[in-house]
Amino acid sequence: IVNIGYIAQPYLCNAEKFDYVLNFLKKMAGNEYVGFSNATFQSERESGDRNFAIGYYLKEKKCFPTGTDMTAVLDLYFQLCSIEVTCESASVMAATLANGGFCPITGERVLSPEAVRDTLSLMHSCGMYDFSGQFAFHVGLPAKSGVAGGILLVVPNVMGIMCWSPSLDKLGNSVRGIQFCTDLVSLFNFHNYDNLRHFTKKHDPRREGGDQRVSRFLFCFYNVFIIHDCRFALSSVDMEQQDYDSRTALHIAAAEGHTEVVRFLLEACKVNPGPKDRWGNTPIDEATHFGHHEVLALLQEYNSKYNPPVNAGADKESTEKHLDGMLET
Template sequence: LISRAFRHQFIIPDWAGFTKHIEDFYWKCKTNTEGKVASYIPQLARMNPEYWGVSVCTIDGQRFSIGDTSIPFTLQSCSKPLTYAIALDRLSPEVVHQYVGQEPSGRNFNELVLDHNKKPHNPMINAGAILICSLLKTLVKPEMGLAEKFDFTMNYFKRLAGEENLGFNNAVFLSEREAADRNYALGFYMREYNCYPDKTNLREIMDYYFQCCAMEANCETMAVIAATLANGGICPITEEKVLKPDSVRDVLSLMHSCGMYDYSGQFAFKVGIPAKSGVSGSLLLVIPNVMGICTWSPPLDPLGNSCRGVQFCEELVNEFNFHRY
């Protein structure tokens, strides 16, 4: 970092100027009071709607944060691109996509629906993510029990995050499991259609899925994860090669087309950057070869995306030329 600074080779040369813009967007979005905090479990319902944080990490490790960026939240659906990435890396896209599609579902994230091949539409919705958990559980190191597989997964998440703060929220895990009628219905529905690889223990798969949703991190850490994806799978903080570039390309392609629930098409049109949101109000934004951004604000719009987060993305591409096209 220091030698680059002396050579003036930063990916964002005018860092102070850039972060000033980020601050401006932050304050502008802060006044947005639209949306409702997720209420399907008490731990999320209790979240303060005022929380608002933005963290940026460039592929050369420059970092900036403003607002509530050190308060942990659960990853929820932001874990979906990560588990998908691990599955691609360990199993190859050919194997993974025998079981899950690449098409936006055009439906809600937890809808009881499979595509015309009787596969879940994509790995970014609940059905697809549950399926990915079954692949990780049964096809990747099948000798591992659930406890070992939890450690294996968390280790991956930590390496993506440059070994920064990453935890697990047991209360959220237990609540998710209690309030999971729809997810269980999806799980059984997929078993009825033989969607899983052989020998799948559904109870274990569902627990594993809820555990991934209940992993916990703050904006600063999630921005590093987004930056690792922006950097082709090499963590900008540790310089460790965590994922293959091909796996990352596939993850970003599906974040682009399917990452923002049933708003993905409009988001791809207006913002044009791969992103993934989760019900705790987090939003991962990946600007390939430039930077990762995480925004966090619990109030959600009717489709389930963070209101301030979506507004922030729109402000960002209005000012900077980050739209892919």
Template sequence: MAGAGSGAGETFRRLTRIGSITLDQSPLLELQERMSKKLKDLGTCEMLLSGMEDFEDKLFDYLCDSRDLVDIDRFKKILNQTGLRTTDPRLKEMMESFAEVEHKQLHDEHELRGSITRETFKECVTDNIVLIARALKNQFIIPEWRPFMDHIREIYDDCKQINDGKPAAYIPQLARVDPNYWGVSVCTIDGQRFSLGDTTIPFSLQSIVKPLAYALVLNDLTPEVVHNYVGQEPSGKSFNELTLDYQHKPHNPMINAGAIVVSSLLKKELNIADRFDYTMEQMKRLTGGEHLAFNNSVYLSERATADRNFALGYYMRENKCFPEGVDLHEVLEFYFQLCSIEVTAESGSVIAATLANGGICPMTGEKVLSADAVRNTLSLMHSCGMYDYSGQFAFKVGLPAKSGVAGGVMLVVPNVMGIFLWSPPLDKWGNSCKGVQFCQHLVAKFNFHNYDNLKHTQKKIDPRGRAMESKAQDVVNLLFSAYNGDVTAMRRYALLGMDMSLADYDGRTALHLAAAEGHEVIVKFLLEKCDVSPFLEDRWNCTPLEDAKKFGHENVELLLERHMAKHPENEEYYLRKNMENMRTN
């Protein structure tokens, strides 16, 4: 019995590593529930429960060199091109195994450093093979990651030229920030990451903390309880206006009055120190453990320039907006502390991606917020998140977002990705000039607007679309990659199970194009790893060898001749050629 079940047991052990789930960390029922969700996210159970050993061997075969070894750094680069980072916590076991191997190689003169054998490779990747397989089989939400990155880079560069706006002046600490900072960080719901510019410099969340505090309160209380104290409508007035709605409540949680009331509801049974610790802990979970800090100097500046917020607090206390027994000064202190929490564009993008993913952090697989709390939060971000520009932003961009006067903009593309933008110069509404323009350019290029899916809508790029939806598209992608010498793409297509001998209308194959362009690495990969026949002929009866000769690629010519000489089709091919020559003569 033990022998019969060992394969399934090994697969189950691997699956329990997804999202760092282990049997000793979770009760069995909770584990089963989380495993069930993971399996739904990753595709059919059959794919996960069978063929992983085959995949490991195929992967090694496609990556190994003439010495039958895999270069560790090259493998890491291939993963990076799918959007995965070597620092991804979901690849922790593999990276630790690689580090151990490389450490041993340093102390062994006879070891080939940086390269590993088949068995060692399989041992290193086995714990994370499901995630690796998804990455290399184009099963992430953005399957063609590199073209998407190129588009993001183009938009980033366009927005970099914008010189409008000035940093917020009413808080001294914000006024001193370098106005040239400009960072963009992307995190998809599958944990694909890409960053450009100043994405590791900390800055305070300011008003971006408002939807996060609101989500935490909704996660703890019901919407009915929360909205007994704060409304859900756009105010139509400035974010710090001394005004309430017709029910004598703040208009919504995205303006100062509403955020102060929400702060009074956040774990109100605890003392202020424990409330702050709780909030920091939950927000750390939203970032997947990435950078989150508290800036005391910003907090002191906030408190020193808080006359309007104190006036709002007293005005709301007069109108009985707070729960019973609330200490107004304590609530305001707590609110100033929340606004002074620091992130980077990198960690902020994970928060945005967690919202895009329905409250589950894509980097850890941990459920931080309920789906209902996220839905309600995104609804109000969509209608009220960009100060007095919210209506125009909803019209032009059509996505939930929240800005802050430190220059941050948190943009959420539901079920796809989170994007965090940072540039301190603000427009007249208090939004980052570069950040708003980036969002508008993004939606102009991609079909991310909430209503881009309507019939007869102008066609835009859909990065979620599979690049290989038909055989015709397969051929285009395959031949284009061969023509450009893109061996990484060729490996990915092979791992997807694509027929690497596919030909276009003229009978031209990837091997023909690679030979004609002199891409020796591609030719070698197709011949040795994919068993593509070197005798394939196009409509003019030309083989890849004839293409190599025609364009003077001697190395490719020798490679093809060597393979043709030992290929089973060799005798038949030359016999046929001789017969054709005899007929011609």
């Protein structure tokens, strides 16, 4: 309550502070619907005896700065409790938290990394009322529930989810919402401690097709072990495989400035020089961003004359002969 009185700037009136928070939430939601329910506000204010009691207790302990109008602070608090969202807009908010503070709709940075870390820590430890401890144990993800039946769930670096079902349990959480969250982590390894080494009992949707070779394949490019990449190509591994972010080995090689690896992929493997990742970036964009001019020139040369292979079988045979020659030398 003390902090709410000083949202944005301490000299702003309640209306300006409310507008500040509302606009901030709209940025988090990618300008999706964020509104206000006056009926909820009136109900909150009329039944807020416990909040008034806490406020007077804090005032008696001199927790408020001098000159603070406690009633005005509580009014702002009740107004903020009455902001309404849809499943769609709240899911974008969750995705913004999952995306490190960047709104996935607008691409705008809304929250700093520190703010995301602190918010997710609070959600993980106390976002589900008195059920927070059990939720952290069984689901292991940061979440925030509301008495309207919604649960906002964040899978860091993966996605944000908003589920809604108005039937509540005795602790004020959505019954079906909790069941959904439990079922989700029972199927996928999203629990905070599921990603321990050799834990393979659940599915990992971050590996496209569940192919464990993708991570090994990209790891080779990070370390520029071309001989391993040749073996991958000869063992019929698709050299255009993408990771969870739709990034290919060519993206990584271009970003790292590994000219020989880029040349190998373009000449020997005949990969597409212009694949796009989940953000729409191509290897050319990566080389440009990191200032790798030699790699950029090479990519531009191949991009201008690239034609998708028509005869995949003949193209594969040609590539294998080329690779055999490279291995012999």
